[in-house]
Amino acid sequence: MAASCQNCSKTQPEVTLKKCAKCQSTLYCSRDCQKADWKKHRKDCSKAQGARAPKRKPFTSLSNKVWLHGRPEPETYELLIDAYRLRVWDDNNAGEMVSQNSEGFQRFLDTVETRPGLLPPWWDQEKREACEALGGDSSHRCNLSSPVTKGSIIQRYGDDTFPMQLRMFVEQVLGSGPGGQSGQAMLAMMVRTE
Structure with a gap:
């Protein structure tokens, strides 16, 4: 299955997909699509960020x-x-x-x-x-x-x-x-x- 925008589901080469800057895992075709999906994505994004726990000492x-x-x-x-x-x-x-x-x-x-x-x-x-x-x-x-x-x-x-x-x-x-x-x-x- 081809990678697609999390919000509008468009795929390459129709659009250029970029990763969310915070979690580096969710793909979007534009800033507008990322903003539109933020309420749904926020929880998953913070979980992905939390997975990178700081090193002790x-x-x-x-x-x-x-x-x-x-x-x-x-x-x-x-x-x-x-x-x-x-x-x-x-x-x-x-x-x-x-x-x-x-x-x-x-x-x-x-x-x-x-x-x-x-x-x-x-x-x-x-x-x-x-x-x-x-x-x-x-x-x-x-x-x-x-x-x-x-x-x-x-x-x-x-x-x-x-x-x-x-x-x-x-x-x-x-x-x-x-x-x-x-x-x-x-x-x-x-x-x-x-």
């Missing part, structure tokens, strides 16, 4: 270099993409002109793969290719052609500390935080508060 997980472990594969892909996109945003705001593209993301993944234990045990070439494909999917909210900001990360994950978590993960990958700064003292403080 995220800073301890970062300190132990297992922050990505125990997460579903699609969430891990999104976190890797968002970590890369946030670092590009940070670097550009620090005066470095860095392009956000698939080649840069591939180099980032190359580096992550050299850091023992950072990636979950299930990570392999097939999973990497799936992660790269998600980054190249222009219909997905975390595609590499779409810029990200600290505010959009907070909004997406519903956690004021999430940009810090992504930055600390990237520091473990690249060896330094934004602007060459070290976040180790901050990480140690956050671990003590958990």
Whole structure:
């Protein structure tokens, strides 16, 4: 059965379908159809969002270099993409002109793969290719052609500390935080508060 708009049931190629930005699962052909269906979709959408429970003791997980472990594969892909996109945003705001593209993301993944234990045990070439494909999917909210900001990360994950978590993960990958700064003292403080 072909995918169709949740509201009007039109299918591709008659319309272009896009996923709900919040739950990333329900398809709509337009903003008007999404608005028209919101009263019905709201409950299911919030359930899907709730399925992504925050990680307990995220800073301890970062300190132990297992922050990505125990997460579903699609969430891990999104976190890797968002970590890369946030670092590009940070670097550009620090005066470095860095392009956000698939080649840069591939180099980032190359580096992550050299850091023992950072990636979950299930990570392999097939999973990497799936992660790269998600980054190249222009219909997905975390595609590499779409810029990200600290505010959009907070909004997406519903956690004021999430940009810090992504930055600390990237520091473990690249060896330094934004602007060459070290976040180790901050990480140690956050671990003590958990």
